[in-house]
Amino acid sequence: GAVVSQHPSRVICKSGTSVKIECRSLDFQATTMFWYRQFPKKSLMLMATSNEGSKATYEQGVEKDKFLINHASLTLSTLTVTSAHPEDSSFYICSARDRHLQYEQFFGPGTRLTVL
């Protein structure tokens, strides 16, 4: 149980286009989802926290107009990278917290974004 999926696993796009990444909790309801960015050989950097039905809370330095987060249901959150540039190329990871297991956080397998 407690599986989080991400789609797509890899995406390559042209500079200036927008890319949407989906994060789904497959067998539990996630009241809270988190989006991270990870650079090679580095730690996870939290980008934003989203609660179902509410606006996302962004970390300092993260452009909310560039990284649009929607958490429309208890099992789905999306991250849209708008007007992507090569510097947005990175590994994006989502995680979800089960509403009944407040201390546990389950991670998706990540999405590799490459912007040409």
Next chain:
Amino acid sequence: AQTVTQSQPEMSVQEAETVTLSCTYDTSESDYYLFWYKQPPSRQMILVIRQEAYKQQNATENRFSVNFQKAAKSFSLKISDSQLGDAAMYFCAYRRGSNFGNEKLTFGTGTRLTIIP
């Protein structure tokens, strides 16, 4: 703000031997959780072990155990009988205790563990 420090960027251990990864943290909170996560080459984050701050007993999960020193704010991970599959990046993480569920994890910089056959 809470900080998590992992002072060992890289560690290596002979297969079947024991290795200890260090982690220290800084917080003024009394209610919190500490975690060790493993990130293998697949990049999937896997929870290794969890410790609640209010528990004095050190957490254990099979070959993995922690040495939780609350006063010293230290939380080390011991891996016994190291196996090739243990090779990964290990992250120590802190989370403040809360009933609301949206408290975020603060990660350390990670320790890359290599297993020598």
